[in-house]
Amino acid sequence: MDDQNKNLILATLLSFLVILGWTYLSPPEDPPVSLTDEAAIAASDPALPATQEAATTTTAPEAAAPETPAPRVAIKTDTLEGSLSLRGGRIDTLSLTQYRVENTEDSPIVQLLRPEGEAGAYYAAFGWAAANGIATENVPSPETIWTLETGDTLTADTPVTLLWDNGVGQVFRTEIAVDDEFMFSFTQSVTNNGTEAVAARPYGLIRRHGIPEDLKKFFILHEGLVSMTDGELKETDYDDIQDFEIHASEGVPAERLEATDSGWIGFTDHYWMTTLIPAQSAPFRSTSKYYERRDLFQAEAVMPVATIAAGETYSNTTRFFAGAKEWEVIKHYEDEEGVSGFIDSIDWGMFFFLTKPIFWLLHTLHGLIGNMGWAIIALTITLKALVLPLAYKSYVSMARMKELQPEMEKLKEQTGDDKQAMQQGMMKLYKDNKVSPASGCLPMLLQIPIFFSLYKVIFVTIELRHTAWIGWITDLSAPDPSSIFNLFGLLPFAAPDLGPLQLLSLGILPIFLGVSMWLQQKLNPAPSDPTQQMIFAWMPWVFMFMLGNFASGLVLYWIANNVITFIQQYAIMRSHGAKPDVFGNIKSSLRRKKKADAAPRK
Structure with a gap:
């Protein structure tokens, strides 16, 4: 030869x-999602301040009655349509109007987010964790029923503002805006009308009930948790999230990463993604959790504790990306709007220097x-x-x-x-x-x-x-x-x-x-x-x-x-x-x- x-x-x-x-493709489908009590989980979400964490243990939630429906606010832009619930200010119904499930004109448009109670529920919510001088029940959680203060429909030109008064001196507001692509911004503020200083930390979270039914399970593609922490990209599959070590402070499998100045965290699918993006010049805690009894995956962005003196107002803005992983759009958010390393949310793989x-x-x-x-x-x-x-x-x-x-x-x-x-x-x-x-x-x-x-x-x-x-x-x-x-x-x-x-x-x-x-x-x-x-x-x-x-x-x-x-x-x-x-x-x-x-x- x-x-x-x-x-x-x-x-x-x-x-x-x-x-x-x-x-080569991996086989079996995952079991259907089981729904249980959301409130029991909310009591421990997100992680409490460092001074209280060691003394807190979360017990696994048990089954409970369905939630009472809350009022909704419509979302309508050129690329998105859906609604947010005044329960927790959740964005939990969202479709991508420019994309269809199948390549036919009569195919339904892609639905990205689904509310609690539906199979494959998937949504984002924002709230506050209590610290010194304020009780847990006096800060808004993912279960809080907000009041619509301004606006009636969320569009690229008209933001809306939600209000919640805890009745003991603090007034919380969340102003929600959206651009003409896929980026929301949540500006959370608290005005302290009390006589003493209070401390709390704002957070955002994304909850996903069960492993997605349409998961490709193809080794060339990552689907699951994706995060950037001070320039370091981390991709975690759903089964790896389930294997996180148990933290005694929470009683659920969790992984925490401390970012000093930039980063983001969320869930990525084949073509779609949801991502929490805190301010890129400030520290935050990036946390991912899994609740076994509920088959619930959760990604959190938790900000540092803020102390608000009597008569003062504190605010924090977190962006939330929910949409298609379009290269030009994501590159715009990285280059023009300062989202560090955002282009790497697309799975370029080990040959990234070629892809x-x-x-x-x-x-x-x-x-x-x-x-x-x-x-x-x-x-x-x-x-x-x-x-x-x-x-x-x-x-x-x-x-x-x-x-x-x-x-x-x-x-x-x-x-x-x-x-x-x-x-x-x-x-x-x-x-x-x-x-x-x-x-x-x-x-x-x-x-x-x-x-x-x-x-x-x-x-x-x-x-x-x-x-x-x-x-x-x-x-x-x-x-x-x-x-x-x-x-x-x-x-x-x-x-x-x-x-x-x-x-x-x-x-x-x-x-x-x-x-x-x-x-x-x-x-x-x-x-x-x-x-x-x-x-x-x-x-x-x-x-x-x-x-x-x-x-x-x-x-x-x-x-x-x-x-x-x-x-x-x-x-x-x-x-x-x-x-x-x-x-x-x-x-x-x-x-x-x-x-x-x-x-x-x-």
């Missing part, structure tokens, strides 16, 4: 292992071209141009190795079965002719991290979700919907779900992928070794079936990459005197197949 073929097989096997790993610039380039090309499919092709051309110097050296080396084939055959005859002499002779032959056998596989090996990074970008970023290319490709983040069963998109219905046999329902793009790999092989004559011949013969079709259910955008990239590689290799080989006989190699491989089929079996 010559070194060129060894390198090609090695690179292919590595690619195969990477792709095989991506196709970030690749997405930036893809996003830029999409802005110039206006079509994401053509932008992927333009991205492929750009990436191939960047690695062209390395590819050029590789193809030149391959061409030179072809020229050395006659001398290598003579060397084989001279050395016979002496493998050591054969190896030494080959190394001398390579050295004298300045040929590097390893350079032949470098471009293919380089494709692995690029392929992985592009797959990550296509799978994770919302910009490709429900994005069309041409004709039947209406969602580049989904597999090619065409199939022999709908005459490759000519008939107006989707291919049937064949379950385990779904691989038999190949679309047009996967078939083009197999053909492009097959033609690329035909630039060189088939190897003489029968085992190599078999591997090379099956390789394109194996990849075709393996990638059949991958995102269309990724398959499109691979096809474009194969076509460009074919053109590059053909041109470079011709420039060095080699004359690839593609059609001749195809005919030769077909003749060998017929001859093999006609041979008598022993």
Whole structure:
């Protein structure tokens, strides 16, 4: 087996292992959410001040009667619609008006937040924790019924103000505003009309009842808790939150991180996110908890204790992001509004040094071209141009190795079965002719991290979700919907779900992928070794079936990459005197197949 073929097989096997790993999905769904008493949890939320924590132990909540409905305030912007409850000032009903669940016009819009009492309840609330000079029942909690002081509908132009008077001298207000994207701001204030100073600490919390039913459970994607603490990103899966060590002060699994000057905390889904963002120039405590009996996940941002003298007013503003993880929007909040490290809320993965610039380039090309499919092709051309110097050296080396084939055959005859002499002779032959056998596989090996990074970008970023290319490709983040069963998109219905046999329902793009790999092989004559011949013969079709259910955008990239590689290799080989006989190699491989089929079996 010559070194060129060894390198090609090695690179292919590595690619195969990477792709095989991506196709693995974790199984079982989580049990349904059980609902119990919210008030018992609220009594310990969030963590009490340091002076009281050690003496406090929370018992697990028991079942209780449903809550009494509270008045609501409508939320209406160009991107959001829903309502907030005057119980705790909770934002607990919120939909993203620009996104639909499925890629059809009649599909319902995406609902991000749901109120207490519904399956999968998910909401945010803001309150105060009592410290010195004020009792716990005299500060607002997630159960407090507020009064609407100003405004009637929360819009990007009209904030609303909630008021609660504790009756013993302190008046609490929460002014809620929202911008024209996905960012709310909660300005919590307290006016001390009493005769003595009081101390309390404002907080915000996000509660999520149970693990989301639509959790992807795909290792390439993080879904769960995400936080930034003084520049350090931390991602925690739901099952890891459940495994937090028990804190004696709370009686529930919890993890606390102290931020000195910046950070945020929240929950992230595939495309959506909720995040608490305290003031970025002040310290705060970032806490995550899990209540087992209730199957409740909670993220908290707790501010330092504030002492409010008699006759004074204290206020604190915490922002709350609830929406789609759009790159431009999140980058705006980081660059223009000072949310430290917010762009890392998008799961760029371990190859972030590749995924970030690749997405930036893809996003830029999409802005110039206006079509994401053509932008992927333009991205492929750009990436191939960047690695062209390395590819050029590789193809030149391959061409030179072809020229050395006659001398290598003579060397084989001279050395016979002496493998050591054969190896030494080959190394001398390579050295004298300045040929590097390893350079032949470098471009293919380089494709692995690029392929992985592009797959990550296509799978994770919302910009490709429900994005069309041409004709039947209406969602580049989904597999090619065409199939022999709908005459490759000519008939107006989707291919049937064949379950385990779904691989038999190949679309047009996967078939083009197999053909492009097959033609690329035909630039060189088939190897003489029968085992190599078999591997090379099956390789394109194996990849075709393996990638059949991958995102269309990724398959499109691979096809474009194969076509460009074919053109590059053909041109470079011709420039060095080699004359690839593609059609001749195809005919030769077909003749060998017929001859093999006609041979008598022993």
